[in-house]
Amino acid sequence: MSGAEILLEPGVIPRLLQGLWVTVWIAGVSVALSVPVGLIVGWLMTMKNPVVRLLTRIYLDFIRIMPQLALLFIAFYGFAQAWNWNLDATGACVFVFVLWGGAELGDLVRGALESIPKAQYESSYVLGLSGWQTFTKVILPQALRRLLPASVNLATRIVKTTSLAVLLGVVEVIKVGQQIIDANRFQYPTGTLWIYGVIFLMYFIVCWPLSIVARRLEKRWKHD
């Protein structure tokens, strides 16, 4: 197969790795910030207050219905310029992914909290545990076990969705790939497949361990 030599051109692999770093950075920061947002949103969703319930419901549905790309454009071209935010493309991406990840994770947290049987609260009460002790020692550990496999899957989805950042002009791994292909169009006309092949491999290396972790956790905790 010809064109593979493109990968040996000086700078090609290091530049792709730099692009991958941008991808991983956006995804990593988004996931890290989504966790506290999701925990709070999930906790709000289990509240009995009808106004809080309605607001969180609207938030979740809005985020789910809107394509991520539309959200990115609204955040970057809409909000940032309308209110003169100093939000660069990377910032807009993180902002949108946290909104999205927080909503999805919030729904997972809500489901996990609501799936804990009432008997767990009642036995804790009868044993004299305080509300906080019940939450931290009994409910949360069980909820996290139910939550983790699905949230790791959510993290992989966030990693993959960072590819949309290209459209805001963020130079992440896909953009770097396109630049390399464009620059070498005449020298390596068949290099395209190789570059994208390497990018595929890079995404795979990032996401695969997450999938393995999710599957392991699911297996280990299936009894609870």
Next chain:
Amino acid sequence: MTEQVARTTQASLDVRHLVKQYANADKPVLNDISFSVPHGKVFVIVGPSGSGKSTLLRTIAGLEPIQGGTISLNGEVIETGKPGTESAGRSKRSSELRTRVGMVFQSYDLFPNKTVLGNITLAPTLVQKRDKAEAEQEAIALLERVGLADRKNAWPHELSGGQRQRVAICRALILHPEVLLFDEVTAALDPEMVREVLDVMLELADSGQTMLIVTHEMQFARAIADQIILLEGGDIVEQSDDAEAFFTNPKTERARRFLRTFEFDRHRKPAETTA
């Protein structure tokens, strides 16, 4: 000697004129219930489904607020009925007070994220601030008593229903509750596991643990009960300080009919139909 007499005659648990009313219900679930459980005695509550037996235990444990009457523990009022609490949540009683009333539920409700030992030692270390090694030592002694010492490091999902229920009993016992409530603890068990749980309860009764038991196992009730009440529709239909007399010679027609539903006589029915 006199002290012992005083101890045995004193009521561990005293329920006076208890009323339990749910919101949107025209009639109370429990209507003016009064009884007392003497120290070291076994008090059994029987009755048809929906009679309010479980609700009664739940009010004593503080899981349901009461709308009238009082609940006292060793002479100290721990719960006073207040109207307007029909849809309120659990009682606000203190952690310390809650540890003095133990309860074992029908569902196998061990904490799945803790081992057998972890389940038993959680409350003593967390609520009673006891030393972990000391709590574990007592937990192992209790497990030995119920025949589960070898399962101390097992996870709840590795245990059978009967084993889980015995661990749940240990988990309640380690707090040294003044009264221990059992809410149909064998109702969800496979028949062959019922026995192992009931045997543990019989042994507890012999050891002088004050207990209040709701059960559908009439033979067991007859074997374990010192005193008994029959509850129906939120009222006490019959109350007897002599449980054996309740079974052999019930005072009320309702009690007689209730007890008859547990008897089987295959020769009676055809005779009735031919008559």
